[in-house]
Amino acid sequence: MQSAAVYVALIVGALVLIGPFLWMLSTSFKPKTEIFKFPPTLWPEGFSLKNYVTVLTEAPIGRYFINSVLISAITTSVTVFLVSLAAYSFARLEFKGKNFLFVALMASLISPGIATLIPNFMIVRAAGLLDTYAGIFLPYIGWNIAGNLLIMRGFFRAIPSSIEDAAKLDNCSVFDIYFKIALPLVEAGLATLAIFVWLSAWDEFMWVLTVTSGDAVRTMSVGLYIFQGPYITDWNLLTAAVTLGVAPSIVFFLLMQRYFVPTAAFEAYKG
Amino acid sequence: MPGKRTLLAVVVVVAAICLAVFVIKPFSQEGPEQEVVELLFWHTYSVHEANRARELFDEFEAENPKIRVKMEYVPYHALRTKLLTYLAVGEAPADLIRLDIIYVPELADMNVLLPLDDYLDTLGVGSEDFYPGPWATVLWENHVWGLPLNTNTQVLFYRKDFFEAEGLSPPTTWEEYLDVARRLTKDLDGDGQIDQWGGTVGGDWSWHFDIWLWQNGGAELSSDMKRAVMNETPGVEALTFLIDMTYKYGAAPPPEEWMMPYQGFALGHYSMMIEGPWARDLLMTVNSSVSDYMGVTLLPRGPVREASIVGGEDLVIPRFVKNRDAALKLAKYMMSEHFQLEMGKVGVLPTLRAAGEDPFFVEDPYLSVFMEQMATALPRAVHPAYGQMNDIIHNYFVAALRREMSPKEALDIMVAEIDKLLGVEGHG
Amino acid sequence: MDKLHALIFKATPYLFLLPALIFFGIFVLFPMFWSFRLSFFDWRVVSEQFIGLQNYINVLTDPIFYVALANTLLYLITTVGGQVILGLFFAFLLNQRIRGRALFRVMYYIPVITSWAVVAILWAMLLSPTKYGILNYALMSLGITGSPVHWLTEAWLARISIIMFSIWKGLGWTTMMFLGTLQSIPQKVYEVADLDNATTWRKFQSITLPLMSPVVAVVTAQLIIGAFNIFPQVYILTGGGPLHSTESLTTWQFSNAFTKLDFGYATAMGFLLLPFILIMTLIQMRLVRKEFEY
Numbered sequence: 001m002q003s004a005a006v007y008v009a010l011i012v013g014a015l016v017l018i019g020p021f022l023w024m025l026s027t028s029f030k031p032k033t034e035i036f037k038f039p040p041t042l043w044p045e046g047f048s049l050k051n052y053v054t055v056l057t058e059a060p061i062g063r064y065f066i067n068s069v070l071i072s073a074i075t076t077s078v079t080v081f082l083v084s085l086a087a088y089s090f091a092r093l094e095f096k097g098k099n100f101l102f103v104a105l106m107a108s109l110i111s112p113g114i115a116t117l118i119p120n121f122m123i124v125r126a127a128g129l130l131d132t133y134a135g136i137f138l139p140y141i142g143w144n145i146a147g148n149l150l151i152m153r154g155f156f157r158a159i160p161s162s163i164e165d166a167a168k169l170d171n172c173s174v175f176d177i178y179f180k181i182a183l184p185l186v187e188a189g190l191a192t193l194a195i196f197v198w199l200s201a202w203d204e205f206m207w208v209l210t211v212t213s214g215d216a217v218r219t220m221s222v223g224l225y226i227f228q229g230p231y232i233t234d235w236n237l238l239t240a241a242v243t244l245g246v247a248p249s250i251v252f253f254l255l256m257q258r259y260f261v262p263t264a265a266f267e268a269y270k271g
Numbered sequence: 272m273p274g275k276r277t278l279l280a281v282v283v284v285v286a287a288i289c290l291a292v293f294v295i296k297p298f299s300q301e302g303p304e305q306e307v308v309e310l311l312f313w314h315t316y317s318v319h320e321a322n323r324a325r326e327l328f329d330e331f332e333a334e335n336p337k338i339r340v341k342m343e344y345v346p347y348h349a350l351r352t353k354l355l356t357y358l359a360v361g362e363a364p365a366d367l368i369r370l371d372i373i374y375v376p377e378l379a380d381m382n383v384l385l386p387l388d389d390y391l392d393t394l395g396v397g398s399e400d401f402y403p404g405p406w407a408t409v410l411w412e413n414h415v416w417g418l419p420l421n422t423n424t425q426v427l428f429y430r431k432d433f434f435e436a437e438g439l440s441p442p443t444t445w446e447e448y449l450d451v452a453r454r455l456t457k458d459l460d461g462d463g464q465i466d467q468w469g470g471t472v473g474g475d476w477s478w479h480f481d482i483w484l485w486q487n488g489g490a491e492l493s494s495d496m497k498r499a500v501m502n503e504t505p506g507v508e509a510l511t512f513l514i515d516m517t518y519k520y521g522a523a524p525p526p527e528e529w530m531m532p533y534q535g536f537a538l539g540h541y542s543m544m545i546e547g548p549w550a551r552d553l554l555m556t557v558n559s560s561v562s563d564y565m566g567v568t569l570l571p572r573g574p575v576r577e578a579s580i581v582g583g584e585d586l587v588i589p590r591f592v593k594n595r596d597a598a599l600k601l602a603k604y605m606m607s608e609h610f611q612l613e614m615g616k617v618g619v620l621p622t623l624r625a626a627g628e629d630p631f632f633v634e635d636p637y638l639s640v641f642m643e644q645m646a647t648a649l650p651r652a653v654h655p656a657y658g659q660m661n662d663i664i665h666n667y668f669v670a671a672l673r674r675e676m677s678p679k680e681a682l683d684i685m686v687a688e689i690d691k692l693l694g695v696e697g698h699g
Numbered sequence: 700m701d702k703l704h705a706l707i708f709k710a711t712p713y714l715f716l717l718p719a720l721i722f723f724g725i726f727v728l729f730p731m732f733w734s735f736r737l738s739f740f741d742w743r744v745v746s747e748q749f750i751g752l753q754n755y756i757n758v759l760t761d762p763i764f765y766v767a768l769a770n771t772l773l774y775l776i777t778t779v780g781g782q783v784i785l786g787l788f789f790a791f792l793l794n795q796r797i798r799g800r801a802l803f804r805v806m807y808y809i810p811v812i813t814s815w816a817v818v819a820i821l822w823a824m825l826l827s828p829t830k831y832g833i834l835n836y837a838l839m840s841l842g843i844t845g846s847p848v849h850w851l852t853e854a855w856l857a858r859i860s861i862i863m864f865s866i867w868k869g870l871g872w873t874t875m876m877f878l879g880t881l882q883s884i885p886q887k888v889y890e891v892a893d894l895d896n897a898t899t900w901r902k903f904q905s906i907t908l909p910l911m912s913p914v915v916a917v918v919t920a921q922l923i924i925g926a927f928n929i930f931p932q933v934y935i936l937t938g939g940g941p942l943h944s945t946e947s948l949t950t951w952q953f954s955n956a957f958t959k960l961d962f963g964y965a966t967a968m969g970f971l972l973l974p975f976i977l978i979m980t981l982i983q984m985r986l987v988r989k990e991f992e993y
Contacts, residue, residue, distance in 0.1 A: 006792050013789055014806045017871060020821050021809055023833060033559035038538060038831055058318045082719040089715035101720075107973060108727050110927050115737065115956055115966045117352075119730035122360045142726025145719050147924050154917045174711045188879055196921075203814040210353050213311065213343050221814060225346035229317050230371075231549040233820070235556075242817050249812035250805065257804070257875075352957050359744050377960075381745055527849060530829035538831075658958050666942055 028052070028239035035235050051240035060215050061241060064223035068202055069248055071133060071219060075140040075201040076194050083145060084190060087152030088178045092164070105146040121210055135211050136219075140204065144197050155189030156182060191256040198252055220245045308597045309339045311365040313354075315347045315584070316619070323617045331604050338597045347371075358383055363591055366598045367605075369420055369584045372408040372650065373657055378587065379416040380655040385588040385595070387415045394418070394603045396623075404581035404648040405622040411653060418606055419622035421614065422583035424648040425482070426640050428536060428550060429543045430455075431566030433467075441568045445486075445512065448543075448571045452522035455542040469522040470543045472513055473532050475672055477664040478580045481651060482545065483509040486573020491652040491660070492689075499689035501664075502682035505575070510671060510678035518674065526672050533557065537564075545570065547582065548620060548641050567640045577647040583622065620645075656692055663688045738967040743960060754967035763943050764968065767951040774862060774947060775926040781866040782922055783915065786873025793874065794881045804878075807871040815868070819935035822864050826850040826936070854944035857937050861945060865932050869925070873918055880914040881907075948972070 022042065027035055028051055030044040055061055090098070120139050129135030159182060167177045183190070205221040212218050224245065227238040316324055321344060328340040343365065345353055351374060357364040358381075370378075378384050391397055396418070398406050405419035429441050433455055442448040452469025459466045473479045481491065489505030492498065500506070517523045533550050535541035537557035544550075554561050570579050586605060588598050604610055611626035620641065621627050627642045651657060664685055671681035738754050740747045758764050789807065793800055810818065825833045828849040835847040850860045884907065892902050930949045933939060939946035939954065946954075948968065956965035 003795075003797070006795050006797060010789070010792050010797070010803055014803060017810050017867065018806050020818070020825060021813070023825070024821060033555055036534065036557040036831075038557070040833060040836065058322075082722065086716045086719035089712040093712035093715070095712045101716075103977070104728070105723075108723075108731060109924050110972055110975065115734045115952075115962055115969070116727075116730035118356055118359045119733040120726060121356050122733075123725060123729065125360060125362060138722070139726045142722040145723040146727060147921070149719065151917055151921055154913070154920070158913050174715075178715075188883075192876065199812060203816070205814075205816060206349065206352065209345065209349055210356050214341065221816070222346070224814075224817060225349075226318055226344065228346065228820075230315070230347045231547065232552055234317075238817075242813065246809070246813055250809070253808055253812060254805070355744055355957060355960070381743070383745060526852070528829070530827070530831060534829075534831060662958075669942065 024239045025243060027235055028243050030236055032234070032236055051236045052244070055237050055241045055244065059223060059226050059241075061220070061223055061244065063215060064218055064220045065245070065248075067133075067217055068219040068221070068245070071137050071140070071217075072198050072201040072248075074133070075137045075144070076198045078137075079141050079144045079148065079197045080190055080194050082141070083148045083152055083193065084183065084186070085178070086145075087149050088156050088182055090149065091153045091156035092161075092182075093174070102150075105150060108146045117206065117210065120207070124211055130211055131213050131217060133217055136208055136217060137201070139207065140197075140201050144200065148193050148197065152186070152189055152193060155186040159185050195253060195256050199249065202249060307337055307339055308594045309341055310367065310594060310597055310601055311341050311343060312601070313343050313345050313350065313365040313368045315345060315350060315369055320614070320617050320619055323614065327610055327613055331601065335597075335600060338600065340601060354378075363593060364589055366588065366592050366594060367601060368587050368589070370417070370587050372405070372419075372581070372583055372585050373661075375409060375417055375585050375587060376411040376653050376657065377655040379411040379414070383590050384416045385590045385592060387417065387588070390599055391415065393599055394606060396603075396606050400606075400624060401622050402624060402627065402645045402648070404645065404650050405583060405585075408581065408583075408650045408653055409585050411655075417585040417587035418602060420584050420586040420605060421611075421619040422581060422622045422645065422648075423547045423549075423620055424579045424581055424641055424644050425478075425545050425547050425570070426579065426644050427543060427568050427570050428546055429566045429568065430536065430539070430541075430564050432564045433539075433542045434566065441566065442571045444571055445573060449512075449516060449520065449522065452516065452543065453520050456522045465521070465524070467539060468524050468535075468541050470516065471523050471529070471532055471535060471541045472517065472672065473545055474529075475526065475665060475669045477651060477661050477668070478582075479545075480510065480513070480664070480668055481649075482570065482578060482580055483512060483573070485578035485649050486570075486576060487512075488573075488575030491664075492654065496652065496654055496693075498693060498695050499660075499686040501689075502679065502686045506682050507679050510668075510682060514671060514674070514678055517672070526669070539564075548618070548638065551637060567637055569640060569644055579644045579648040581645075581648045581650040583620070659692055660689050663692070734966040735970060737962055738970055740963050742962045744962075750963070754963040755971065757964055758968045758971055763946060763951060766943060767946040767948045770858065770944075770946060771927065771929065771948045773858065774865065774929055775923060777862045778865040778869070778926055778929075779919060779922040781862070782869045782873045783919055785866065785870055786877050786918070787911075787915075789870070789874040790877035790881055793878050804875065807874050809871065810868050811871040815931040816935065818868060819864070819931045822860075823851070823936050826860055828852045851937055852941060854941060857941065857945045861932050861936055864936065865926075865929065868932075869922065873922070876914055876918050877911065880911055884910055 023040075026042055026044055029047050029049070030041075031046040031048060031050070034041065034044060034046055089095075090101070124130060124135045124139065127135075129138070163181060163185075164177055167181055202219075203221055204219075205225075208219050208222050212222075220241075224238065224241050227234040227241060312328075314321065314324065321342060325342060328342070332339060350368075350370070354364055354368070354370075375384075387394065401419050402422065404424070405422045409415055409417040409419060427441060434440065434451075437454060439451055439454065442451045448470070455467065455469040456465060457467045458464060477491075484490070484501065484506055487505040487509045489501065489503060489509060491501055493500050513523075517525055530540070531553075532541060532544040532546055533553040534557055536544045536550075537554045551561060551565065554565060558564070570577065586602055588595075588602065592598050606623060608623060608625045608629075611621035611623040612629050612631065615621045615626055615629075616631060620638070626632075627645060632638050632642045652660065654660065667676075667681040667685045670676050671678050676684075737747075739749060739751055741750045741753070742748075793803060797803075827833075827835070828847060828851060830836065830839060830847040832847065832850070834850070835844075838844045838848065839846075849856055851857050888906055889902055892906060897905075928949060929947050930953070933945055933947045933950045934953065937945045939950045943951075952965045952968050955961045955968070
């Protein structure tokens with residue numbers, strides 16, 4: 001493989017992927033009058049941090065940020081825990097109704113869509129959870145079960161059963177086998193799951209808007225809309241807010257990155 | 272294995288947090304004390320506007336110590352979805368809502384709004400206090416379902432530098448409009464392509480067409496609103512005028528070459544455009560020396576009358592509001608000259624005539640034009656099904672603009688489909 | 700094992716599943732049943748009327764439904780295929796001996812972690828169909844095209860825009876997933892093959908491919924699920940236009956529910972897809988049985 005060609009391809013790819021963000025980042029430092037100047041400028045002529053200051057002072061972005069982090073973290077950790085537990089059972093253990101469950105899960109992923117907003121709202125309202133963190137993250141956990149359950153099941157099934165058979169012979173309890181043996185082998189899967197869930201929780205907009213009635217528990221996703229009016233979008237402010245909002249997800253990704261490489265599984269596989 | 276301990280730790284921490292959030296209510300959620308009523312107001316104001324409104328509400332609270340006003344921001348395009356979700360489960364949305372004028376008849380028809388006919392005395396206002404266009408948007412089946420809160424309209428923007436260079440003055444009739452547009456359409460660099468257009472249709476939605484329709488004496492619906500009448504002669508003539516201007520006289524760009532009107536105007540591609548008060552801010556983002564090139568005047572007069580279009584928001588109160596009297600008090604405050612004028616100063620134009628005639632507007636060279644145009648501004652059809660009508664009009668307007676069908680054909684189909692929607696006999 | 704042990708042992712699979720299923724039941728199954736019931740009614744937010752199968756008939760006789768269905772399938776095939784193929788390509792490149800791999804990883808991943816709604820608005824702006832749209836500006840400056848491309852205003856170009864955007868957004872994720880697996884294949888395995896004088900193609904065929912197939916299967920499954928739920932890409936870029944030509948099942952459903960207030964129609968549309976699911980389920984079960992057989 002010619003090294004140069006590899007680098008060129010990668011750089012072109014990278015430019016295409018982050019191109020729009022370069023524009024976004026550059027706009028976040030521009031004054032309002034330079035946003036749509038033509039020809040467009042990459043390095044702002046009127047470079048200033050004013051947009052960031054405005055964003056942080058005019059809207060309660062700080063609070064939205066904390067709320068987003070809190071809700072995403074809770075959703076992710078609880079979901080990963082519950083789903084990995086359930087997926088193990090689904091993948092390994094035998095029980096009645098397995099296929100029926102599978103079909104139900106698949107069906108839920110594709111069919112209903114939009115109208116479920118209303119019944120979910122009914123439930124949360126009846127439980128008295130409007131305008132609370134729980135009212136936001138509990139449904140998130142529920143919604144993240146089906147798809148991730150199927151994916152994790154795939155990861156568990158990829159583990160050769162010989163390892164577990166050996167453990168069973170040693171009289172380990174099911175939970176021990178799950179916790180001490182299976183789980184570490186699917187670290188890559190758990191990391192994938194975690195990022196997936198984190199992102200979907202972070203992004204969710206309509207639900208937060210529906211269930212909250214003020215700034216106390218609102219998240220960044222709603223907060224960003226403050227800069228979009230019916231006629232005008234304050235691009236300079238919006239891009240600054242978005243740049244601030246992207247940071248935690250990058251951090252989370254970097255944290256999860258090292259789990260992406262499923263080394264353990266393949267050591268076992270070789271044996 | 273490092274993973275296991277972390278997992279355990281995470282589980283413990285998560286359990287603790289869950290417990291915490293279930294038990295502790297998040298920051299600052301204290302409810303009001305016993306005797307004080309808290310009103311919830313759903314609004315779509317921008318940060319700037321909301322801050323000013325908050326100050327005004329503080330003044331209101333000072334004068335009404337038993338009432339507190341809580342403002343909830345709802346992003347513009349999501350308001351309706353949230354509202355419908357609350358209504359669907361029977362939960363009272365808010366005490367007062369700032370709602371786009373288009374949705375008022377629909378909600379009125381669903382019987383979820385509080386009719387205000389009997390409260391006009393308490394509110395201290397009547398139809399004569401408002402501009403006629405905005406007032407019409409709160410009426411449905413002879414009842415009053417809300418109050419016009421703020422409005423906007425569209426006027427003629429023209430490149431005064433181009434006009435001066437040619438020794439032209441802004442058009443006041445359709446003929447002059449067409450004439451000026453033709454004169455100002457040029458191929459500046461001789462490459463065979465037109466760089467500067469005289470005018471622009473502006474877009475392919477109902478409000479780009481309605482202005483011309485009304486100016487020619489036409490209407491979207493019959494006066495009893497039972498059927499569509501756009502395909503009668505005034506409508507055909509109006510649509511033909513726009514199509515001819517584009518294709519026959521080449522004075523406006525065809526749809527394939529459209530760009531955002533404000534962008535085209537600021538960059539010198541459009542010599543005229545029809546836009547609302549927000550245009551100045553938009554122009555500044557492209558070409559900030561606005562005073563050099565932006566001229567603003569009333570729309571030209573049509574063959575039958577002057578007309579422009581009404582936009583804006585109305586204030587509505589849900590039918591099963593919890594604190595009706597307090598809500599009415601707040602509504603009255605929001606209709607006061609003080610509130611209307613002060614909000615007008617931050618860019619939310621008043622619907623109250625008294626506020627609109629204040630020196631602040633009269634002496635402002637930009638805003639005065641809009642307020643003057645308000646006198647002849649009309650609303651789109653105030654009908655519950657307007658959302659769908661809007662789509663139908665859009666679809667066939669696009670077809671006519673792309674010359675996929677003649678103006679008459681497009682209007683005929685528009686009318687046929689709207690009649691079907693309205694349940695007219697013989698249309699399924 | 701005594702009786703208690705036996706009982707716990709038998710109950711364990713269910714106990715493992717229980718918490719997840721409770722959440723699923725409350726927040727997903729119950730709403731599904733509610734929606735299902737609704738599909739037999741003419742529901743107008745504050746009133747309802749039973750109309751049997753009329754909603755289903757309305758959906759099946761609606762030409763736009765078929766346009767939306769065709770579009771959704773188109774988006775599915777192209778975006779899933781695109782993300783998998785390009786993901787494999789870039790993962791392969793990143794797996795080579797190069798410097799700055801960590802930096803590349805972050806750069807490739809950025810579109811993935813930014814929220815859909817914001818990026819969609821960004822793209823809608825960049826794709827402006829005039830010579831001032833940033834994409835057109837770039838293309839024209841580089842001499843790739845002479846006149847501005849009407850990205851979002853012509854039916855097929857609009858569809859392509861949506862597809863491009865979706866692939867762009869998800870590419871980083873598939874790349875990372877594939878890269879992870881590629882990196883885990885120990886060099887030794889290839890070295891052993893080298894000892895047997897295996898050609899590059901042979902190595903690829905009998906080592907790389909089989910070891911990659913589980914992750915490719917998983918990623919593809921996830922992408923397919925995501926493709927069915929496509930929404931902001933279409934709604935924000937084109938609103939389903941021009942003239943409903945880019946409409947997807949989800950956007951058409953949303954229009955009917957929240958614009959026309961015809962929830963009965965919207966929910967019926969959702970449930971018409973059930974036969975699809977059954978087919979896909981059978982395929983999945985077949986595939987999965989094959990995949991993990993080695």
